[in-house]
Amino acid sequence: MTSRTNSGTSSSTAVRTATDADWPAIWPIFDEIVRAGETYAFPIDLTIDTARPWWMTDHVVVLEEEGAVLGSAKMGPNRPGRGAHVGTASFMVDPAARGRGVGRRLGEHVVQWHRAAGFAGIQFNAVVETNTVAVRLWQDLGFEIVGTVPRAFDHPTHGRVGLHVMYLEL
Incomplete structure (x- = not known):
């Protein structure tokens, strides 16, 4: 994998609204994660063009x-x-950027964005139960597991595992 990040941390990080010009930088991240098959149920044979409508919808941000x-x-x-x-x-x-607080910063931004937009809550429909880092992060941000659909996700190494539905009342 070619790293898309710089080494070390910097105070010049920012969460901002994504533009069409960001898709070529998002695509390699999307592709690597989807092909790994551990966290998303997207089709694994997507191309840069066929994947775009799966991600570049609604309101998209980048860090x-x-x-x-x-x-x-x-x-x-x-x-x-x-x-x-x-x-x-x-x-x-x-x-390549895991463990640097990127998910937390994005999660905090998303919670604040939903609050500011007047949403009553946030529901995550499908958090793979073996994705313990994400489950722990969402719980740290106040989300609760309100249910688990057993064996709903076909994980490449763990087999069929549950999908958590998580909720945060705003």
């Missing part, structure tokens, strides 16, 4: 450091119509 995209999140209503008062979000962090 960048000195011009390098370290992660991205997309957010918006969980359901249309009568369910639109509850939001949702998805996150991808460059594997």
Whole structure:
């Protein structure tokens, strides 16, 4: 893998709204995570063009450091119509940037964005139970596991594992 990050940390990190020009920097992160098959149920044969509509929807942000995209999140209503008062979000962090607080910064941004937009809560529909780092992060940010769908995710090494539904009332 070619690193898309700089070594070390910097105070010049920022979460900002993504633009169309960011997709080429988001794509390698998306592709690596989806192909790993450990956290998302997206089709694994997506290309840069066919993957774009899966991610570049709703409101998308990136966390960048000195011009390098370290992660991205997309957010918006969980359901249309009568369910639109509850939001949702998805996150991808460059594997080379893990352990640097990128997910936490994106998560905090997403919570604040939903609050400011007037959502009543945030529901994550499918957090893979073996993704313990993410589960712990969401719990640290106040999310609760409200249910687990058993054996709903086909993990490449653990086999069929549960998907947590997590919720944060705002």
